[in-house]
Amino acid sequence: MSGNLRFLNKSITQSLCVLSRGYARRTSFPDYYQNPIFRKDEQSRLIEEGELSRRAKLPVKPPTVYESSSVYHDPLVNKVINHVMEKGKKQLARSLVEKAFENIKRKQIERYHLASSPDEKAKIELNPKDILHKAVENSKPLLQLTPIKRGGITYQVPGPITERRSLFLAIKWLLEATYEKEKQVHFPEQFAWEVLEAANNTGKVIKRKQDLHRQCEANRAYAHYRWQ
Amino acid sequence: MFQSGIKSFSLRQLLPATKLCVNYKNPLICASIQYSTKSVDPSKNVLNNLTDWETLSEKKKISKAMKAYLERAKEHDEFMKQQQIEYNIGKRHLANMMGEDPETFTQKDVDRAIEYLFPSGIYDPAARPLMKPPEEVFPARKAAEFDEAGRPHHFLFYTGKPNFFKLLHDAADNLQQLYNFQDKVIRKKATPDPNGKLELGSSLWLSKDQLEQVLVESISDLEYDNFKVVMERLAAFPYSYRYKDFIEKYRKPLVSQKFALEIPKPSYDDEGRAFVTTYECLRKDSRGDVTIRSPGTGKITINGKDLTYFEDVQSREQVMFPLIFSGMQDRVDVECNIEGGGPSGQSGAIRWGIAWGLRSFVDKDMLEKMQVAGILTRDHRRRERKKPGQPGARKKPTWKKR
Numbered sequence: 001m002s003g004n005l006r007f008l009n010k011s012i013t014q015s016l017c018v019l020s021r022g023y024a025r026r027t028s029f030p031d032y033y034q035n036p037i038f039r040k041d042e043q044s045r046l047i048e049e050g051e052l053s054r055r056a057k058l059p060v061k062p063p064t065v066y067e068s069s070s071v072y073h074d075p076l077v078n079k080v081i082n083h084v085m086e087k088g089k090k091q092l093a094r095s096l097v098e099k100a101f102e103n104i105k106r107k108q109i110e111r112y113h114l115a116s117s118p119d120e121k122a123k124i125e126l127n128p129k130d131i132l133h134k135a136v137e138n139s140k141p142l143l144q145l146t147p148i149k150r151g152g153i154t155y156q157v158p159g160p161i162t163e164r165r166s167l168f169l170a171i172k173w174l175l176e177a178t179y180e181k182e183k184q185v186h187f188p189e190q191f192a193w194e195v196l197e198a199a200n201n202t203g204k205v206i207k208r209k210q211d212l213h214r215q216c217e218a219n220r221a222y223a224h225y226r227w228q
Numbered sequence: 229m230f231q232s233g234i235k236s237f238s239l240r241q242l243l244p245a246t247k248l249c250v251n252y253k254n255p256l257i258c259a260s261i262q263y264s265t266k267s268v269d270p271s272k273n274v275l276n277n278l279t280d281w282e283t284l285s286e287k288k289k290i291s292k293a294m295k296a297y298l299e300r301a302k303e304h305d306e307f308m309k310q311q312q313i314e315y316n317i318g319k320r321h322l323a324n325m326m327g328e329d330p331e332t333f334t335q336k337d338v339d340r341a342i343e344y345l346f347p348s349g350i351y352d353p354a355a356r357p358l359m360k361p362p363e364e365v366f367p368a369r370k371a372a373e374f375d376e377a378g379r380p381h382h383f384l385f386y387t388g389k390p391n392f393f394k395l396l397h398d399a400a401d402n403l404q405q406l407y408n409f410q411d412k413v414i415r416k417k418a419t420p421d422p423n424g425k426l427e428l429g430s431s432l433w434l435s436k437d438q439l440e441q442v443l444v445e446s447i448s449d450l451e452y453d454n455f456k457v458v459m460e461r462l463a464a465f466p467y468s469y470r471y472k473d474f475i476e477k478y479r480k481p482l483v484s485q486k487f488a489l490e491i492p493k494p495s496y497d498d499e500g501r502a503f504v505t506t507y508e509c510l511r512k513d514s515r516g517d518v519t520i521r522s523p524g525t526g527k528i529t530i531n532g533k534d535l536t537y538f539e540d541v542q543s544r545e546q547v548m549f550p551l552i553f554s555g556m557q558d559r560v561d562v563e564c565n566i567e568g569g570g571p572s573g574q575s576g577a578i579r580w581g582i583a584w585g586l587r588s589f590v591d592k593d594m595l596e597k598m599q600v601a602g603i604l605t606r607d608h609r610r611r612e613r614k615k616p617g618q619p620g621a622r623k624k625p626t627w628k629k630r
Contacts, residue, residue: 027612027621032432032482036602038553043597056596057430059482062580062605065572068545069553069601091540 033061038069066090074129076136083171084187096187101128103192125199135198139170139205143216148225157225158216170205177204291378304369311362318359335361370444391443392451395478399458402471409467420466428463431479438480491587497521504588509566509581511607512573516566518581522589524561526551530578531565543575550583550603554590580606 034055037043046052066078077097085093108126115121125131144161147154161169174194181190197203322341323333338359346357373390374380384390384397413420434442436452447455455478462468463475494502503521528547530537538544551557562582566574583603587595598604612621619625 027609038601052596056599060602060605062602062607068549
């Protein structure tokens with residue numbers, strides 16, 4: 001009987017393949033959906049290349065809830081917020097990061113007003129997002145150590161690092177440095193401090209990066225284990 | 229009363245496979261037997277030959293395979309004829325039951341009648357009652373693949389799936405031709421025309437079911453993957469435009485975008501302002517409607533409150549997204565009624581509603597830009613259900629050796 005039913009199902013689904021499986025709720029978009037392009041600069045580049053009307057014919061995924069075409073939207077800031085977030089509490093994470101930005105801004109403005117000459121004033125960066133970008137850029141390592149086992153001994157072998165992983169490490173180190181704080185000091189204050197230090201190429205994070213580079217340099221002799 | 233009435237004639241239509249599988253108990257055998265609905269021509273020929281006693285007496289012998297095939301074809305034809313008769317009678321009964329003219333009762337009316345008489349809450353279309361013409365219910369069969377002497381026509385007959393392997397064979401052949409052509413071009417020191425590359429973005433490979441229908445053969449998942457690999461390789465070749473027809477034959481165009489079609493004309497209210505209302509703005513568990521009025525000053529009303537209806541900044545940004553994107557934030561007024569779900573779902577529903585309604589107020593270029601930005605796409609995703617035996621939808625329990 002079950003065989004009969006299966007055959008019945010098969011014959012019907014073959015004839016009605018348009019309808020079949022249309023009943024299930026989809027939890028994701030199919031592969032052929034294109035990623036959305038909603039930033040103004042990326043869109044203008046598309047128009048220059050004359051790709052726009054071609055792409056408009058394809059199905060496109062909707063942007064996610066945290067994306068927007070607003071000038072205040074910054075993918076890196078979003079990434080940092082996601083790293084700060086614990087247990088899905090995004091509102092809290094976002095407020096903490098924004099508070100840190102406020103602290104950065106306050107400190108920089110104070111410095112700006114303390115500066116005596118216009119030359120010095122021009123040097124001081126006031127936009128906290130730019131400062132964060134600079135801090136992350138400065139904290140990104142260029143090399144990494146991978147443990148490789150040869151003859152029963154594990155060697156720390158230096159090698160190149162991907163862009164993605166170096167970004168991950170930079171943000172992770174910034175946050176780890178922030179979490180090493182007194183209990184009385186709040187997260188936004190410490191985070192603002194660490195970001196300013198890293199942007200200035202000083203501080204714990206930069207030291208950690210340089211330590212890694214130094215160890216990579218010391219282990220140069222093992223580099224051939226990557227391919228031997 | 230209706231149900232018992234309809235049962236008397238349409239049960240066989242509704243469960244058409246019962247009869248077939250009495251004849252062939254195992255569905256697998258059913259699938260592997262190949263005979264034709266259009267077998268009239270070969271059978272006629274053979275029958276003509278049969279009556280031609282001289283040629284028969286010479287040495288034209290019908291092979292056992294052919295004989296069996298003819299028997300099966302005859303049986304199948306009779307079966308289909310019977311099904312057709314039953315279908316026609318059923319249709320007339322149905323028309324009478326619905327109080328309509330049996331002569332002008334079409335398939336559309338049949339579907340409507342079945343939906344009315346057998347209201348089904350079952351989601352799976354395969355489990356719903358249906359009444360279709362028999363040629364739609366029973367898949368097409370192959371014609372005879374061998375002549376009277378039992379010799380196969382097709383050179384790949386003994387692979388068991390001649391059409392499928394012929395397709396792969398042709399693809400490989402075309403690929404070889406392309407390689408030869410490329411060699412020729414290189415020898416002439418020419419470069420491939422970058423504009424000649426095949427545009428495949430707006431179509432997809434046939435799905436497994438569709439390919440099976442085209443080939444009239446059932447294929448396995450592995451074979452379908454092989455088909456895809458070979459065709460991808462052919463299509464990725466810089467000179468693939470030379471075999472455009474071959475490639476297009478196995479591709480299905482994506483559903484054309486309907487965002488540019490059916491843009492509603494705005495209505496006018498008492499104050500003479502144009503307005504468009506989008507009903508059924510859905511996202512997650514939220515549902516609502518959005519009205520856009522133009523000209524306006526950028527006033528946003530959500531359930532009687534302004535944008536501060538949403539307490540978090542992210543949701544407010546989402547509501548503003550289409551307005552800022554299209555530069556209409558201070559040229560239209562927006563009114564929304566929304567219920568159900570949380571802030572994220574509600575703001576998503578409003579975002580889509582505003583974008584969908586703005587179509588009536590923006591030009592064609594902006595429409596294309598909005599499409600590329602993805603704000604005209606309805607986000608139909610829902611939460612995936614938790615599975616028994618594991619802690620979440622996809623999450624598995626921690627692996628323990630013992």
